[in-house]
Amino acid sequence: MIASDLRSGVERLGDMIAEATIIVPFTGAGISTECGIPDFRSPGGLWTRNRPIPFDEFVASVEARDEAWRRRFAMEATFAAAKPGRGxxxxxxxxxxxxxxxxxTQNIDNLHQVSGFAADHVVELHGNTTYARCIGCGQAYxxxxxxxxxxxxxxxxCTICDEPVKTATISFGQAMPEDEMRRAAELSQACDLFIAIGSSLVVWPAAGFPQLAKNSGAQLVIINNEPTEQDDMADLVIRFDIGETLGPFVGN
Incomplete structure (x- = not known):
């Protein structure tokens, strides 16, 4: 069902939230755009202006590592100024x-933790850009x-093993984090309401979790400004602003 207007969509979502026992949200870039964090993939996004640096290139090239850190520090003010949005x-x-x-979450901005989630309860499929790790021994910096x-x-x-240090994010060509993928699968299978928020649902294997939840018996809600390839299997699709859609559910 595609919500015909924002009000009816919010009302139906409220009913589904009230009826649910275990809700698992799955968030993408769209939840953070109102916070000033750009969407990297969309037309006009950063990746249309700067080609992403694949993991193997980062490992092999000093120049690539320098460019990766130059880009990260160029974004520092943006990430530092961002505060959790209504979503x-x-x-x-x-x-x-x-x-x-x-x-x-597919996001790397740490905003779920800042909003009040314990760090252990944020499953970061693509890592976190607010700190760095050695790609060899895993030492955090x-x-x-x-x-x-x-x-x-x-x-x-790294001061310990001399391997390169990079942001604690998952780059193209880098293996997905096994523990996070396992936890995401377990959560998807255990919930009775799965809400995909601000994700285009085209980046695999992460995009498989809504379908896993649905196949495991959960109701599926997709909140995204643009259509996704998984809308047809959703119980509710809301194509309105994420902040306006979720704003009514912000507690006191």
Whole structure:
């Protein structure tokens, strides 16, 4: 069912939320655009202006690593200024009252944690850009340390194993995180309401979770400005602004 107008869509969503016992949200870039975080994939997005740097290129090339860190620090003010939007706050409200056990996200901006989710209850399929990790031993580094090293002598290497340090995100060609993928699958199979929010649902294997939830007996809601390839199997599709759609569910 595609909601014909925002009001009826919100009312139906409210009924589904009230009836559900376990709700699992799945969030993509669209939930963060009102927070000032750009959508990388959409027309006019960053990836239409700057070709993404694949993981193997990052590993093989000092120049690629320098460019990757240059781009990240060019975005620092944007990420630092971003605050959770109405969508984040609505999900955090449902989490605090026990409706949501965890959120699955394709986003890397840390805004679910800032909104009130415990870090252990944010399943980050594509990592997190607010800190860095060694690609060898996994040692974590904060960004001010990386920035100081980068400005002094270029992209840094790990102080423990000398392997390159990169943002704690998943790049093209890099293996998906096994623990996060397993947890996302378990959550999708255990819920009775799965809400996909602001995702184009074209990036696999992450895009498989709505279908897994539906096949496991959950109702499926898709909230996205543009149509997706999975709309036909959804119980409710809301093609209106995410903040306006979820705003009524923000708790006090």
């Amino acid at each position: 984040h706050r609505a999900l955090a409200s449902l989490y605090k009252v026990g409706k949501i056990p965890a959120v699955i 904060d960004l001010p340390w990386v920035k100081a090293r980068f400005e002094a002598s270029g992209a840094p290497d």
